[in-house]
Amino acid sequence: xxxxxxxxxxxxxxxxxxxxxxxxxxxxxxxxxxxxxxxxxxxxxxxxxxxxxxxxxxxxxxxxxxxxxxxxxxxxxxxxxxxxxxxxxxxxxxxxxxxxxxxxxxxxxxxxxxxxxxxxxxxxxxxxxxxxxxxxxxxxxxxxxxxxxxxxxxxxxxxxxxxxxxxxxxxxxxxxxxxxxxxxxxxxxxxxxxxxxxxxxxxxxxxxxxxxxxxx
Amino acid sequence: xxxxxxxxxxxxxxxxxxxxxxxxxxxxxxxxxxxxxxxxxxxxxxxxxxxxxxxxxxxxxxxxxxxxxxxxxxxxxxxxxxxxxxxxxxxxxxxxxxxxxxxxxxxxxxxxxxxxxxxxxxxxxxxxxxxxxxxxxxxxxxxxxxxxxxxxxxxxxxxxxxxxxxxxxxxxxxxxxxxxxxxxxxxxxxxxxxxxxxxxxxxxxxxxxxxxxxxxxxxxxxxxxxxxxxxxxxxxxxxxxxxxxxxxxxxxxxxxxxxxxxxxxxxxxxxxxxxxxxxxxxxxxxxxxxxxxxxxxxxxxxxxxxxxxxxxxxxxxxxxxxxxxxxxxxxxxxxxxxxxxxxxxxxxxxxxxxxxxxxxxxxxxxxxxxxxxxxxxxxxxxxxxxxxxxxxxxxxxxxxxxxxxxxxxxxxxxxxxxxxxxxxxxxxxxxxxxxxxxxxxxxxxxxxxxxxxxxxxxxxxxxxxxxxxxxxxxxxxxxxxxxxxxxxxxxxx
Numbered sequence: 192x193x194x195x196x197x198x199x200x201x202x203x204x205x206x207x208x209x210x211x212x213x214x215x216x217x218x219x220x221x222x223x224x225x226x227x228x229x230x231x232x233x234x235x236x237x238x239x240x241x242x243x244x245x246x247x248x249x250x251x252x253x254x255x256x257x258x259x260x261x262x263x264x265x266x267x268x269x270x271x272x273x274x275x276x277x278x279x280x281x282x283x284x285x286x287x288x289x290x291x292x293x294x295x296x297x298x299x300x301x302x303x304x305x306x307x308x309x310x311x312x313x314x315x316x317x318x319x320x321x322x323x324x325x326x327x328x329x330x331x332x333x334x335x336x337x338x339x340x341x342x343x344x345x346x347x348x349x350x351x352x353x354x355x356x357x358x359x360x361x362x363x364x365x366x367x368x369x370x371x372x373x374x375x376x377x378x379x380x381x382x383x384x385x386x387x388x389x390x391x392x393x394x395x396x397x398x399x400x401x402x403x404x405x406x407x
Numbered sequence: 408x409x410x411x412x413x414x415x416x417x418x419x420x421x422x423x424x425x426x427x428x429x430x431x432x433x434x435x436x437x438x439x440x441x442x443x444x445x446x447x448x449x450x451x452x453x454x455x456x457x458x459x460x461x462x463x464x465x466x467x468x469x470x471x472x473x474x475x476x477x478x479x480x481x482x483x484x485x486x487x488x489x490x491x492x493x494x495x496x497x498x499x500x501x502x503x504x505x506x507x508x509x510x511x512x513x514x515x516x517x518x519x520x521x522x523x524x525x526x527x528x529x530x531x532x533x534x535x536x537x538x539x540x541x542x543x544x545x546x547x548x549x550x551x552x553x554x555x556x557x558x559x560x561x562x563x564x565x566x567x568x569x570x571x572x573x574x575x576x577x578x579x580x581x582x583x584x585x586x587x588x589x590x591x592x593x594x595x596x597x598x599x600x601x602x603x604x605x606x607x608x609x610x611x612x613x614x615x616x617x618x619x620x621x622x623x624x625x626x627x628x629x630x631x632x633x634x635x636x637x638x639x640x641x642x643x644x645x646x647x648x649x650x651x652x653x654x655x656x657x658x659x660x661x662x663x664x665x666x667x668x669x670x671x672x673x674x675x676x677x678x679x680x681x682x683x684x685x686x687x688x689x690x691x692x693x694x695x696x697x698x699x700x701x702x703x704x705x706x707x708x709x710x711x712x713x714x715x716x717x718x719x720x721x722x723x724x725x726x727x728x729x730x731x732x733x734x735x736x737x738x739x740x741x742x743x744x745x746x747x748x749x750x751x752x753x754x755x756x757x758x759x760x761x762x763x764x765x766x767x768x769x770x771x772x773x774x775x776x777x778x779x780x781x782x783x784x785x786x787x788x789x790x791x792x793x794x795x796x797x798x799x800x801x802x803x804x805x806x807x808x809x810x811x812x813x814x815x816x817x818x819x820x821x822x823x824x825x826x827x828x829x830x831x832x833x834x835x836x837x838x839x840x841x842x843x844x845x846x847x848x849x850x851x852x853x854x855x856x857x858x859x860x861x862x863x864x865x866x867x868x869x870x871x872x873x874x875x876x877x878x879x880x881x882x883x884x885x886x887x888x889x890x891x892x893x894x895x896x897x898x899x900x
Contacts, residue, residue: 201565201566204564266568268438269652269653270564274564332563332564332565333563334561405564
């Protein structure tokens with residue numbers, strides 16, 4: 192009976208891994224999508240939106256499957272609530288990547304080339320923040336003691352994102368060629384992107400509590 | 408009639424099952440790591456196995472404390488223990504059947520005029536005190552070991568979960584085995600001297616002694632307690648110690664199981680004595696206190712002393728004294744009522760007399776007999792009276808005193824033809840050859856048990872005790888006690 196459970200658990204473990212892959216992948220797609228938008232490569236941008244939407248669906252399915260099995264099989268009863276919350280928070284990051292790309296697709300903001308570099312840098316930092324939280328989450332499942340090796344990088348990249356976001360917003364508002372409405376539109380989009388890093392840091396805060404709870 | 412009298416023991420067994428199974432599987436079931444049904448089935452099976460296979464060790468120690476020799480007395484002793492446990496549990500006092508039964512036996516000793524063996528009593532109480540401490544130490548060691556292995560092996564959270572479940576089930580099974588082995592003596596120990604069963608053997612390769620048959624019945628009562636009533640207790644315990652992580656729970660239950668096993672294992676005892684190491688006394692201990700000790704151990708390791716509820720500890724230590732006293736009082740009063748109001752024989756008086764044969768035997772053993780001469784041929788109605796007349800200025804060691812008591816104990820045995828006919832014969836039991844030895848003594852009357860033994864030794868060297876051969880000596884003792892029971896001269900009072 193117990194060996195059967197072990198086999199089932201290995202399967203769920205793989206599903207959790209796959210789900211985290213999807214979160215990580217969505218970050219990469221987000222980066223490529225933003226790149227394509229900044230280069231005004233509309234076809235590529237559209238493809239990336241489709242891909243990230245697809246990834247998001249797959250992620251949702253995996254998350255639901257894992258959650259259901261954890262409850263039906265009463266696995267890891269002492270950390271089950273924490274694990275569910277963690278997976279849902281990670282899923283919300285995935286949603287945000289998709290959401291921001293859609294926002295760009297809907298609003299089609301004009302971004303002058305002078306902001307391109309800052310935008311790319313912001314996107315890079317945000318994706319790195321999410322990568323760091325994905326690595327921390329993976330460590331949480333595989334080896335709870337090594338979470339601290341990754342979790343501090345989340346804060347680092349989040350701070351970097353904040354700095355770039357502030358700089359970018361300041362530059363946007365000091366630019367005389369833009370109308371106020373354009374400035375406000377760009378500011379909102381910058382905030383949307385930066386918000387992803389903020390949320391990743393929130394997840395990291397929760398995770399560090401889960402780690403303390405599990406540290407035997 | 409035996410079935411009625413044994414009911415008090417079965418009740419005690421039932422309450423033990425209802426309460427103590429939670430020590431073994433409570434945390435696992437409470438934390439939903441193992442389903443109650445699975446836990447109850449494993450628990451029942453292993454309690455029965457532990458009781459039947461390894462129950463004898465701790466029972467032997469209780470037997471030394473006092474051998475209840477009338478069935479109505481045994482009924483009251485178990486009944487008094489059961490009532491004490493019930494009353495004290497109602498009063499929210501931590502209590503264990505081990506402590507209650509010891510008190511009850513002492514109550515019987517007082518009532519029947521038997522001497523309480525203070526050496527055994529000291530050994531038993533000493534073990535109770537040491538038990539939670541050892542449990543705490545083992546729990547700390549195990550917990551450290553487990554945490555170290557987890558850090559080294561870095562298992563996936565889900566793998567760790569599966570391993571913890573498997574581990575909890577494994578130590579739960581081991582714990583149930585140890586619980587059965589250690590605590591069956593509390594439930595059935597007092598019935599051993601009055602058991603009507605004789606040894607049976609299945610297909611010649613499984614032999615169940617009368618003791619084991621009693622233990623089987625008792626352990627089934629414990630199992631019924633587990634199956635019918637332990638669920639609620641388990642859920643409460645699980646919630647009570649919910650702050651324990653499953654890994655800590657594993658260490659705690661393992662420590663508890665090891666401690667109970669240490670104090671019940673005859674195998675370990677003989678291993679230690681064969682290697683010249685000090686042996687561990689085989690004493691029924693409290694399963695709950697072993698658990699509390701282990702929890703405190705892990706608590707100390709994790710958070711220093713501030714997490715410990717010292718009131719709980721003082722409750723436990725007062726239980727070592729208060730429970731036996733209450734049980735002894737209940738036992739004494741109940742025996743009085745049963746004997747005088749219901750006119751049931753609660754004990755068979757054992758008289759003492761230094762006969763000439765006994766005097767010689769004591770003398771031959773190298774004990775100074777000068778002061779015993781004036782007691783020659785005087786009869787005393789019970790051990791306490793005999794103890795009172797033993798000259799005070801005789802400097803007797805504990806062993807010498809026991810030897811004098813054993814030598815002077817009157818147990819008239821008459822070897823009758825009908826008795827010999829009734830001796831059960833089996834390839835694993837008394838053989839035809841040994842039955843022939845008995846036939847040679849037909850018609851003879853022995854005033855002391857040891858006189859019959861000496862006579863048998865004269866006929867065949869088989870009956871002789873052999874220095875280190877524990878198994879042989881145990882076999883001889885077992886057969887002799889069976890023969891005494893068969894030939895006891897029943898109508899001489």
